[in-house]
Amino acid sequence: MLSRFRFKRFSRRPFVLSILTGLAAVFLLGCAFLTLQVYFRLDDLTAARSDNMQFTISRLEVEHVKLQSAAENLNNADPTATDTFRRRFDAFYNRVNTLLASPLYTGALSNSGMAQDLRSIRTSLDEMTALVDQPDDVLRPARDALLAGIAPLSETIQSISWASLGIAAERSEAERAALARTLLQLAVISLLLIAALVALSFQLWTLFRRYRQRALENRTTLNRLSTILNTSLDHIVVIDPDSRIIEANAAADVAFALSGPDGQRKPITDVLLRRNDAGTTEPVSGARLIEACRNGPNRCAKVLARRADGLLFPVEMSAALAYQSGREVCVCYLRDISQRLAAQKEIEAARDRALAGEQAQARFLGMISHEMRTPLNGILGVVDLLDETVLNVEQRRYLRILQSAGQQLLTQINDALDLTQAGNGRVTLDRGVFDLDALLEEAISGLIAQAGARDTQIELRIPDGPLGLVEGDRARVLQVLVNLLSNAVKFTDGGQVTVEATRPEPAQPWVEVQVADTGRGIPDEDLPHIFNDFVRAGNIAGGDVPGSGLGLGIVRTLVQAMGGRVGVESIEGEGSLFWVRLPLDVASENSVRAPAPSPTGGDVPPLRVLVVEDNDANRFVATQMLLKDGHRVSEARSGEEALRLTQDARFDLILMDIRMPGLDGLETARRIRTRPGPAQAARLIFLTAHIQTENYQEINDLNIEAILAKPLRRTVLRNVLAGRIGGVPPANSHTVDARVMEQLRDTLPATTLEALLARFTEEGDRFVDGLQKEMGKPSEVDISRVHKFAGSAATFGASRLQERLGQLEDALYQGDTRRVRQELAGLPKLWRDTRARLTGARDAA
Known part of the structure; x- marks a missing residue:
């Protein structure tokens, strides 16, 4: 406290000195002014009186x-x-x-x-x-x-003379009084000036003593700092523009053997080196160091130093400019980071081992899911077929139980796979145009039965009127809404679930959906973790509500991948409010509307179909689904058998499992496509229970129409055969999807399509040009700009570009700068390829 008081008192001394100096100056000016007045008055008194x-x-x-x-x-x-x-x-x-x-x-x-x-x-x-x-x-x-x-004038003149004498006396008295007052003022101001000068002298003397004490303390401090620098383990050198080391601490002298036999220090070029682009080392000069510090202190960890024995070791250098005798010098701190780099390599190796373990877990989960999906495909397929037969009431009740248990198991498998893909950064977005109002009604209609079983009502509110057509990933938005609604219904008995959708700012792309329920609510301690994976509220753990705890975690992952936000508010015992904000732009008039799923496929003409599946149950289910819709079906148990059948027979469509023993689906499809024959141009659809993106690169050139996830549902199969949906889109598919371009040409006039393509090309050029300054600053990439460009790419079927932009967007949200740099590096070439394909498509249009 005392030291702080002394500091404050000392900090006020310059102010006091300024005041005293100012007063002394004012008093001095006053003295000069009054002295001049006295001088002129005395001059008047001593002047000749010829005109008196x-x-x-x-x-x-x-x-x-x-x-x-x-x-x-x-x-x-x-x-x-x-x-x-x-x-x-x-x-x-x-x-x-x-x-x-x-x-x-x-x-x-x-x-x-x-x-x-x-x-x-x-x-x-x-x-x-x-x-x-x-x-x-x-x-x-x-x-x-x-x-x-x-x-007679003499008397008048005499009276004038007497009167003049009186006036002269009065004037003399007034002049003496004025002179006396001036002298008094001069004396007072002189005394004040003397007092100010005395006070100023006292202050200066006090400052002299204080600064003298400070000078002694500074000398002591300098000696202490010199001792610290000389005992420091860091190497400290001072370098002039001529590369001479003019000062160095003891550590630098010993480590680099700076002083030679003649007492002269070696130049810095013999000590510091850096690696150039060619991979060789080159010396670092003093002029270069000083120039590098022009814009402020410089720090570099890519410098090498040469020890006294000639060996090179990595150092971290911190350099800054200073002045010595009016000349610029560079002060460099050099720290040996050999152990740090070794530790960093050890950490990176441990990280790689951990990542490898996670990837192994993901692969294991994928393989287990494949093994689980294969029998489940047979179970649910037979259930669908059995549902269309004549059953009594008891059998129908048993069938419903079987359907519910199978669907619950399928949901948990899908949740686990979605979580695995999210953890690997493989959440892909398929942007298109869809009717948001219809999507909301579809999400609600799918849960009305489940809500009715719990005596719960579901209400949809759109207070500002219909939301209309929007641009986004229809399937992912539906998945988010269904998960939120399912969560609300599961925890609400005999209550109300309200879904309200609005666009808070009409001019902005954001759409907010709130799902409110009157259910059990969430304890306050569980709210911060409710969106974590495998987390369930404490008051229901082990209770009567089924679920794996993955639904809300998947909601969070999908919302983040789409560039949105999600949150929750809840009061335990009264209910919860989940809200999600998604960037869903209003669709333009020229946007292509994504077809909505259709539950039936009765409008598909009979097709000649080859089902290639090594699992008997799965093959039977798929065959029966196709036969009941009037299609002609042939079966193959292996890739080799499929090749024999396609050698002489023509098929409209080949439905084939990707993973089969012996000749797998990928190789079988490759041979069918490359071998001349009646089935070479057949539509080809893959079936898989192991949805992994690492295989998609291998099927880019096979002209695959769709990839369907097992278990195969009849409605999905019908829609795929009718060309209404494409199943799971292959990642890294063709640069430009010809089907989308054909649909655009069929839907839009040629002039409109050409204008839209030109606008998209201009947008892409601006986007890629803007990346040049962001290559080295991945954290400054504009996420909204990436998201918008990805949407434009999806509209024109630029699948590979869309996927790369989606991966870039995901990396930006996760803050993974290494992945961001990787995705940025390949974008310019990918855009050039895409633009060339688009130019060809525009000419064809």
Whole structure:
């Protein structure tokens, strides 16, 4: 506390010094001003009084006496007597006029009666003027008359003289008083100036003592810092522009053997080196170091230093500019990071081992899911077939139980696979145009039966009117809504679930959907973790509500992949409110609307179909589904058998499992496509229970129409055969999807399609050009711009570009800068390929 008080007191000293200096300057100026006043007043007092009023009045008396004497001599025989009289008259007359007209006397005369007396004298003189101007023979006889007019003026002149004496006395007194006041003011200001100077001197002396103490402390500090630097394990060197090491601490001297036998230090070029682009080392000069620090301190971890024994080791260098004797120098701190790099490599190796373990777990989960899906495919397929037969009430009840248990198991398998794909960063988005209002009704209709079983009502509210067509991934949005609704229904008994959808800002792409329920609610301690994987609220753990705890985790993953936000509010015992905000742009008039799924396939003409499946149950189910819809079906148990059948027979469609013993589905499809025959151009659809994206690259050139996930559902199969949906789209598919382009050409006029393609090409050029400055700054890439461009790519069927942008968007949300750089690196070439394909498509249109 005391040290802080001293610091504050010391920090105020410059302010006090400024005040005292200012006061001293003001007092000094005051002294100078008053001194000048005294000087000028003394000058006035000591000046000649030729124009003094009293002197002039006294001269007036003298002139009057001389005039009267000259008038008396007019009778003398002296011929010059008249001239003398006239001169005396003029002198007296001028003296009177001077007193009346001079500004010097006007003020004094106006404050007394002298002015009136002088004017009466001048009046008398004016009356005599006509006589004085007469010739001598007229002037001499008028002597007595002139004396009669001149003599009485003496009394008036005498009264004026007495009055002037009084005025002179008053003036002298006033001048003395003013001079005394000025001298007093000068004395006071001088004393104040002396006081200010004394205080200023005291402050300066105090500062001198303090700064002297500080100088001693600084010297001690410098000695201590010098000791610290010399005992530091870091190597510290000071370098001039000529690469000379002018100073160094003991660690640097010993480590680099800086001092030679002649006492001269070696240059920095013999110590510091860096690797160039060619992979060789080159010395680092002092001029280069100083130039690198122009814009501030520079830090680099890609520098090598040479030890005294000649061996090179990695160092981390921190450099900054300083000045010594008016010259720029560079201060460098060099730290040996050999152990740090070794530890980092060990950490990276451990991370790679952990990632490899996670990938192994993912592969294991995928393989297990394949083994689980294969028998489940047979179970649910037979259930679907059995549902279309004649059953009694008890059998129908057993069938419903079997369907519910099978569907629950399938949901948990799908959730686990979605979680695995999300963990591997493989969530793909398939953007298109769809009716959001219809999607909301579809999500609700699928859960009405489940809600009815719990005596719960589901209500849909769209307060601002229909939301209309939007652009986004229809399947992923539906999956999010169904998971949220299913969660609300599961935890609500005899209550209400309300779904409200709005667009909070009409000019923005955001759509907000709120799912509110009157169910059990969520404890406060569970709210921060409710969207984590495998998490279930504490009050239902082990209760009567089924589920794996993956639904909300998948919601979070999908919402983040789409660039949205999700949240929850809840009061335990009263209910919960889940909200999700998704970037769903309003679809433009020229957008292509994504076809909605259709539950039937009765409009598909009979097809000649080959089912290739090694599992008897799966093959039987698929065959029966096709036969019941009127299709002609052939069966093959292996890839080899499929090749024999396709050698001579024509098929409209081949439905084939990807994973089969012996010749697998990929190789079988490749041979069918490359071997001339009647089935070479057949539609080819893959079946898989192991949805893994690493296989998609292998089927890019096989012209695969769709990949269907097992278990195969009849509605999905019908829609695929009708060309309404494409199943699971292969990742990294063709650069430009020809089917989308054909659909665009069939839907839009040629001029409109050409304009849209030109606009998309311009958008892509701007996007890729903007990446040039973001290559080295992955954290500054605009996620919304990536998301928008991905949507445009999906509209025109640029599948590979869309997938790459989706992976980039996912990496940006996860903050994985390494993945961001990888995705950015390949985008320019991918865009060039896509643009070339689009140009060809536009010409074809």
